[in-house]
Amino acid sequence: MSTVQTTPEAPVAQAPVEQQGRMSHRQVLEALSGMLLAMFVAFLSSTVVSNALPTIITELRGTQNQYTWVVTSTLLASTASTPIWGKLADLFSKKLLIQLSIVIFIVGSMLAGLAQSVDTLIAWRVLQGLGLGGLQALVQIAMAAMISPRERGRYSGLLGAVMAVATVGGPLLGGLLVDTSWLGWRWCFYVGVPFAAVALVLLQRTLHLPVTKRDVTIxxxxxxxxxxxxxxxxxxxxxxxxxxxxxxxxxxxxxxxxxxxxxxxxxxxxxxxEPIVPLRLFRDRTTTLAIVASMAVGVAMFGSTVFLGQYLQISRGFSPTEAGLLTIPMVGGLLISSTVSGLLITRFGRWKIFLTTGTVLVLGGFALLSGVDHETNMVLLCSFLFVLGLGIGMSMQNLVLAVQNTVAATDLGAASSAVAFFRSLGGTIGVSVLGAVLSNHVGSLIRDGLTRIPGAAEAAAAGGGSVGLADLADAPAPIQDLIRVSYGDATGRIFLVSAIVSVIAVLAVVFIREVALRTETGNEREAAERSDAVRIDTDAIEGRDADGERTGEVSPAGAAR
Missing domain, CATH: 1.10.287 (Helix Hairpins)
Known part of the structure; x- marks a missing residue:
């Protein structure tokens, strides 16, 4: 009998971080620094502009439809591009794609700040939206690759905190820029550029993720x-x-x-x-219902909060800075609920109770806000916004977590971007539909009000037959008051529509099946899935069953060997 000579194996050096499946807490925090700053830029760009829009549209003599389109154009571009970014993340370097999306955002922001008309502004906001679509999808995907679902709650709290700071800081910063004569509203677009540039540098130094080398088909x-x-x-x-x-x-x-x-x-x-949106994702009930809930939350959240600044400034007469301060209760609720729910999910491993509670609070918040008008007590309004913020904080990130915990690791990018896509799609539809609802209701209230102001109807007919937001700066005082009252009384209707849509989110979450949170990172799961695939292929070639026993049936490939 021959003997096999064995030699001691040389010690294997530890693989660099780029090739490891799991990162230490410190490495995760370092990698998150650049990504969280990039997300801060994304949220800041939305909130800082939304509070300045009444001034922008008034200065550029825009209409209510154009007001809506300045927001819708960005959401449309980010919505349409989100699944594409997500699929690219399954094929190429996630780090490179995040950096590319930041560069696109910087270019779009600079050009938007130079716009001389509303139409030009809308065009450059589309380019800005392409970059935002990448940031929104890719940061979630990179987090899923680095951190296990069970541990992601503690880090999602950081993401919620960044969202809260950007959401409260954006309106405040936008208000200060608009109210500062030597800066003006154009700096609402420039202000995110230095943050984005710093994020690029941080990402280059701190983000290290495995890059899968394989043939790709886009x-x-x-x-x-x-x-x-x-x-x-x-x-x-x-x-x-x-x-x-x-x-x-x-x-x-x-x-x-x-x-x-x-x-x-x-x-x-x-x-x-290599489909952009793999249809197999929708075979899983959790994924499908989470996507439905995300879309409903997007309709309600984006579609209503976009017009909150308009209500506070036009109807209630607050300055942009004051309007930003009045959104603090909603942001405070979001910060508290996202942070606390993330920590509790990590500790106990249960997530459905937070999703259910969150969507119910969203429904309740919008139901309370549906009664606002031009005379609503501001203390009541702020308390309603706090309830809404609590619900949004428990819902948004945890819907993504539920999906990432369910799908295969190779589909993490496509699945995460699918949730973000449908949430953005819902938001875009919400802004468009609720903007149309608001515009039509305001127009009806103004027409009714003109009949009660002597000579106002005849003056409106002589000026073109209609009175609206574009006339606010130049209209006589009685008509300006009418416009403000009409916007205030019409705003409650868009919150009512949002409450009705929120019912869909509640029902979808109720029927989601809770699956225990995994303890492996996305990188570890992907490596395990590849290993299982190789083992199955090898067993099939050699004629083995699932337990590794010979079946007596050898595949043609095995026979050829």
Whole structure:
């Protein structure tokens, strides 16, 4: 019998961080520093502009529809690009993609600050939105790769804190910039640029993630059909009722185009080697219901809070700075609930109770806000906003966590971006629909009010037949008062619609099946899945069953050996 000579194995050096599946707490915090700053830039760019929009639109003589489009254009671009960024994250370096999205955001911000008309501003806000879509999707994906679902709660609290600081700091900063004569509203777009530049440097120094080297195929056709479907739907929602009737040829063309593009997208995804949105994700009940809930939360949250600054400034007469201060209760609720719920989820491993409580609080907050008008007590308003903030803080991040905990590691990017996509899609639809609801109701209230002001109706008819936000700066005092009262009394209706939509989120979360949180990071899970795939292929070739026993059946590949 021959003997096999064995030699002692040389000690294996520890792999660098870039090749390890798990990172230490310190390494995670270092890597998060750049990503959290990038997320801060993303949230800051939204909140700082939303509070300055009344001044921007008034100075540039814009309309209520254009007010809506300044917000919608960014949401549309980020929505359409989110699943594309997510799929690219499954194929290329996540670090490089985050840096690319930051560069796109910086360019879009600088150009938006130079805009001389509302139409030009909207165009550059689209470019800004492309960068924001990448930041929103990729930071969540990178966190999933580094941190296990069980441990992610403690770090999600940091993300919630960053969101809170940006949300409260944005309106305050935007108000100060608008109220400072030697700066002005254009600095609302410039102010995020230095933060983004610092984030680029931090990411280069601290973020180290494995890069999977494999042949890739990008589903360009699917991306084009997805963008076309979303764009057609949202343009129709925004323009119907103002530029053309709801029941019209234009409506038929937009809806028909959206349906055709959606069908083409679904067919393409079923045949694509690397689909932008893998349809297999929707076979899982948790993923599907979480996506439905995210979309409903997006409709309610984005669609209503966008108009909160308009209500406080136009109807209640607060300055941009004061309007920013009045949003602190909502942000405080968000900060408290996101941080506390994240820590409790990490400690106990239970997450559904927080999702259910959060969506119920969102519903309750909007129900309370549905009664606001131009005379609502501000203490009551702030308490209602606090309830809403508590609900949003418990809902947003934990919906992403539920999905990331369920899907395969190789689908983390696509699944995370799918949640972000549908939340942004809901937000974009919400801004468009609620903007149309607000515009129509304000118009109705103004028309009714003009009949009670002597000579006002005749003056409006002579000036073009309508009175609205564009006339606020130049209208006589009685008509300015009418416009302010009309906006205040109409705002409660958009909160009522948001409350109705929130019911969908509550029902979806109730039927989600709670799955125990995993303790492996995304990198560890992906390595294990690859190992299992290799073992299964090897067993199939050699004719072994699941337990490793010979079955007597050898595949052709095994016979060839």
């Amino acid at each position: 589903d360009y056709l699917g991306a084009a059909f997805l963008t076309a479907a979303v764009s057609a739907l949202l343009i129709w929602v925004t323009l119907a009722g103002s530029s053309f009737d709801w029941a019209s040829v234009e409506t038929a063309l937009f809806l028909g185009g959206a349906v055709l593009a959606t069908v083409a997208f679904l067919v393409t995804e079923m045949r694509a080697a």
